[in-house]
Amino acid sequence: MGALSTAETGQRERSYLHAEVETMPREQLAQLQLERLRATVANAYENVPLHRQRLEAAGMRPADLRSLEDVERLPFTVKTDLRDHYPFGMFARPQGELARLHASSGTTGKPTVVGYTLQDIGNWADLMARSLYSGGVRPGDVVHNAYGYGLFTGGLGAHYGAERLGAVVVPMSGGSTEKQVGLIMDFKARVLCATPSYALAIAEVALQQGVDLRKSGLRIGMFGAEPWSAAMRHEIEARIGLKAVDIYGLSEIMGPGVACECECQEGLHGWEDHFLFEVIDPESGKPVPEGQAGELVITTLTKQALPMLRYRTRDITRMTTARCDCGRTHARILRITGRNDDMLIIRGVNVYPSQIEAVLLTRPNLAPHYQLVVERKGILDDVRIEVEALPGVSADGFRAIARDVAHHIKSMIGISTDVMVQAPGTIPRSQGKAVRVRDLRPKEI
Numbered sequence: 001m002g003a004l005s006t007a008e009t010g011q012r013e014r015s016y017l018h019a020e021v022e023t024m025p026r027e028q029l030a031q032l033q034l035e036r037l038r039a040t041v042a043n044a045y046e047n048v049p050l051h052r053q054r055l056e057a058a059g060m061r062p063a064d065l066r067s068l069e070d071v072e073r074l075p076f077t078v079k080t081d082l083r084d085h086y087p088f089g090m091f092a093r094p095q096g097e098l099a100r101l102h103a104s105s106g107t108t109g110k111p112t113v114v115g116y117t118l119q120d121i122g123n124w125a126d127l128m129a130r131s132l133y134s135g136g137v138r139p140g141d142v143v144h145n146a147y148g149y150g151l152f153t154g155g156l157g158a159h160y161g162a163e164r165l166g167a168v169v170v171p172m173s174g175g176s177t178e179k180q181v182g183l184i185m186d187f188k189a190r191v192l193c194a195t196p197s198y199a200l201a202i203a204e205v206a207l208q209q210g211v212d213l214r215k216s217g218l219r220i221g222m223f224g225a226e227p228w229s230a231a232m233r234h235e236i237e238a239r240i241g242l243k244a245v246d247i248y249g250l251s252e253i254m255g256p257g258v259a260c261e262c263e264c265q266e267g268l269h270g271w272e273d274h275f276l277f278e279v280i281d282p283e284s285g286k287p288v289p290e291g292q293a294g295e296l297v298i299t300t301l302t303k304q305a306l307p308m309l310r311y312r313t314r315d316i317t318r319m320t321t322a323r324c325d326c327g328r329t330h331a332r333i334l335r336i337t338g339r340n341d342d343m344l345i346i347r348g349v350n351v352y353p354s355q356i357e358a359v360l361l362t363r364p365n366l367a368p369h370y371q372l373v374v375e376r377k378g379i380l381d382d383v384r385i386e387v388e389a390l391p392g393v394s395a396d397g398f399r400a401i402a403r404d405v406a407h408h409i410k411s412m413i414g415i416s417t418d419v420m421v422q423a424p425g426t427i428p429r430s431q432g433k434a435v436r437v438r439d440l441r442p443k444e445i
């Protein structure tokens, strides 16, 4: 029999894929960041007209960066910059030096296109391999990759990382859920890569086929690409019988693997040798004190084809540089609460869907599937929560659940909501990023 992994023995492991850099003292890490920041700003200044114009307008030249704090003097970059310079206007390398393009389709307008040189792809594979390893994946593990392949960065990002690590990848992509279940069982996958909502959908289809994934070989889930609450983590861990690890990333910066949890599961290590992280007040643009919530801003430090200066992610989080039990020195992003764009203002109260999710998952007789429907009633916004009862609950039970949920949302979040309990299987299941909000408010013109 092979040696038991630490996940099985319950001990905390201290082993790293890139030990030297993952445990580098923070002063040394800061020095490395400063050197790389200078090179990145030079790359942006010399090769991207938009960055040059903005840097000149701010009176900044690459040589003016004397310390890491000087990053605050750099102008921000936002998503619309990429759209306004569609498709390749922000690339710092000519087409002949590119190796790959990815794109994300927004809900409106043109997609956001991102490009990579071969070296960018190599760094990405390294960071994804590091992320998978820190989550507990090991060479030789069968990795069932249910992130979508294609223009979305999830599929190919996880694929290259798993290969780089020496794992055995099953390039499944999203969809054909019944087939996914069969292959997970037959190939004895140890690792599942998927969005958290799709992982739940796979578990549900498995049960319908009479397969209990808790009895499968799955031990680790590398879940990300959408916000999910701690309560959702517990739900998934209980239903599939694995350790659910949070992984973060975005295509504008690279793709998955910008930050990832270690086996301590107490925040996601942001890989600071390749990225510079800041948390700012979204209103004032000024940094918030460490530990306070704000918008995550990321500067790439090694990207050749698409250097990004102070990219405003619109993701809301907190960061800490406190030491982690795993021994890694890289700062941690604490769970992404949600995106600025997804924040609902209900009767003056700011609410993220994940806060509502956290309450829903504590209530009995509810399935972990929900949607929020936002409507305009007069001049006020109104939210209806559509949830699903577990199989076997009676119609009277539906009414009792609705009252119970409304009561708990009111007392925990402070908003009054309509709760609509529906029959099992009614809420659409996701195959990638779940749609949590249906916004029926009239569009502003």
Ligand code: DLL
Residues within 6 Å of the ligand: 104, 147, 152, 153, 154, 223, 224, 225, 226, 227, 228, 246, 247, 248, 249, 250, 251, 252, 255, 256, 257, 313, 315, 336, 338, 339
């Ligand atoms: O979702 C990359 C990715 C793929 C990350 C697979 C993790 C796993 P985009 O499609 O560009 O890239 O979407 C990026 O998704 O700004 C966040 O709002 C959200 N997001 C990504 N990971 C997480 C996470 C990929 N772990 C956007 N928690 C980001 C919460 C996440 N939100």
